[in-house]
Amino acid sequence: MLVIGLGYVGLVQAAALAERGHEVTGIDIDLDKYNSLRNGRVSIYEPDLPELIKPGLKKGHLTFLHLSEIKEISVPLIFIAVGTPSLPFNGNADLSQIQSAIQWIKDNIRNNAVIVMKSTVLPGTGQSLINKYLKDSRFSYVSNPEFLREGQAVYDWYHPDRIVIGCQDQEAGKVVSSLYNGIKAPVLITDINSAELIKYASNAFLATKISFINEIANVCELIDADIELVSEGIGLDSRIGKSFLKAGIGYGGSCFPKDVRALDYFSSMNGYSFELLKSVISVNNRQRSLPVKKLKEALGDLNGKKVAVLGLAFKPNTDDIREAPAIDIINMLLNEGCEVRACDPVAVGNTKKVLPSEVKLFESLPGAIGGAQAAILTTEWEEFVNFDWTSLNDIMSPPRLIIDGRNALRHCIVQNPDLKYVGIGRGIK
Ligand SMILES: NC(=O)c1ccc[n+]([C@@H]2O[C@H](COP(=O)([O-])OP(=O)(O)OC[C@H]3O[C@@H](n4cnc5c(N)ncnc54)[C@H](O)[C@@H]3O)[C@@H](O)[C@H]2O)c1
Incomplete structure (x- = not known):
């Protein structure tokens, strides 16, 4: 499986999936980040993350590549964990990193695959990405919002309060949900819009x-x-x-x-x-x-x-x-x-x-x-x-x-x- 974007969310996702025995390739567009990961240095400070990454690299379950190093491959699952920062002028989420990741997937993934959105995107985004890029394509789309807290992200991956899976394609939803087998947490299967709103409403409530x-x-x-x-x-x-x-x-x-x-x-x-x-x-x-x-x-x-x-x-x-x-x-x-x-x-x-x-x-x-x-x-x-x-x-x-x-x-x-x-x-x- 592929994880696109190796920040706080993507790196933890890639390392944890590799620790659970999956073959994971993590890719990023940032050359500095890629170079430090290739040299065995974790580019961010996150407790327990280097210890989680190391065995994956050693066993060969985890590989880091620069985006440009992959072309025309087959992979069943692709996680998107790129940034969705605020646009400076109105507070809307900037989806440019998401859009370029989806375009890259369309251009480079050759088989039927499930795209799993870990990035935080506003309600309706999944549906409009499906309409714009993925309709009648070989890709299914699943929303799987991330709730980890920086500073205890590794702990949170293994001990989440809940796992939310938003999907239209129930089979794709089941594939994503099976990745978390053995994690003791309720799994909530929803439509895509609801999954997206659960993430925003949770953060908004905590901020409140x-x-x-x-x-x-x-x-x-x-x-x-x-x-x-x-x-x-x-x-x-x-x-x-x-x-x-x-x-x-x-x-x-x-x-x-x-x-x-x-x-x-x-x-x-x-x-x-x-x-x-x-x-x-x-x-x-x-x-x-x-x-x-x-x-x-x-x-x-x-x-x-x-x-x-x-x-x-x-x-x-x-x-x-x-x-x-x-x-x-x-x-x-x-x-x-x-x-x-x-x-x-x-x-x-x-x-x-x-x-x-x-x-x-x-x-x-x-x-x-x-x-x-x-x-x-x-x-x-x-x-x-x-x-x-x-x-x-x-x-x-x-x-x-x-x-x-x-x-x-x-x-x-x-x-x-x-x-x-x-x-x-x-x-x-
Ligand atoms: N950080 C958190 O605590 C946290 C928690 C829950 C959800 N989220 C959400 O998860 C998403 C990622 O957050 P983060 O903090 O990990 O972001 P981040 O900025 O730390 O990492 C994003 C990474 O994606 C890479 N990237 C951007 N465009 C790319 C592309 N086209 N191809 C490959 N790589 C690309 C960037 O170089 C960067 O390394 C955001 O939507 C965020 O809101 C974050």
Whole structure:
């Protein structure tokens, strides 16, 4: 089988299928990615992925090729896992990578085959791809949306909450569903549109939970309540659940922001104004500016102030900085005239490509925080949370203000009376 696109989704899909004994060829259009994979280096940071890939390569079940190296082959199953980023002008999903992958399949695959869409595409996309490219062809089309979380993608592949298979051709659906035999998860067989919408609705709901708890956090600040306790109290209700009720600087990453925008756009295009989603987006945008607002409240004019930004990846355990709150926050600090130093254990390489060189980047916390008057926690990496915060008195400059954008540090900071702590939804303590 073939996996087209070797990013976070495609690489995990290819490696896991190979681990289960299938013959898998992973192809990508990106020469750098291809070269590093060919040289045994996994081009992204994803825990457990190198260990999953290695045996597949060794046993010969897994091969990586550049797109241009394959011509006119026969293969029964083709997974598409290319990107579907936002179009810059309206939030719609950009399908150009999908379209070129489908065209490539039509030009190069010689036999009857099932095309399995792992990429996130808006409802109706599968049907229009079938109408435009695949009608009366030798290809069947199955939607099999991906729900993995970066940072635990390998675990999620083997322990999904559900497997969704959207198909018209029931036989093709059965073939795809049989690939997951032995995985303990409900398999939901649907039509293609419903499968596509399940993916968007899931991401939109999770984003809504985050924006909701952030709104409650902002109310907490007005009445001097503690969002952490409020959130615990809400989450203990089994109808609500504990997950995604962590207040902070909002969601980021390569999925939630673009998928929420795309569903909003899609709804508008279908004549429906999805008010809730519009608010989710604007709450999330506002939340990102909170650390800078809190910094100004505490320090006054920020011009010339040294500020450390702790964390660049959009969440811990990934090097993915796509739509990471830290990047926006750094740009806001630069606009205020701050001298910015930032650190991340694995995302510095990716960040160098998007930030001006005046931002000094470090892989560990002490380098970034040295001499800073304030620090903002933007990603709750374990090494930041477990850092010896009592050791900062001599390293930081007064007033040694820590803005905890992820509400992860209070228990560490309160032990050090020389640091000033400001969380989200819990006031100045
Ligand atoms: N990253 C996640 O956590 C996640 C989770 C669930 C679903 N998804 C969805 O899965 C899809 C892929 O996401 P990702 O994060 O893996 O993307 P990614 O950007 O990391 O990887 C996509 C890869 O596809 C390659 N590519 C683009 N066009 C190609 C072509 N014509 N032929 C061959 N390769 C091509 C790119 O070079 C890139 O390596 C997206 O639709 C995304 O929304 C992502």
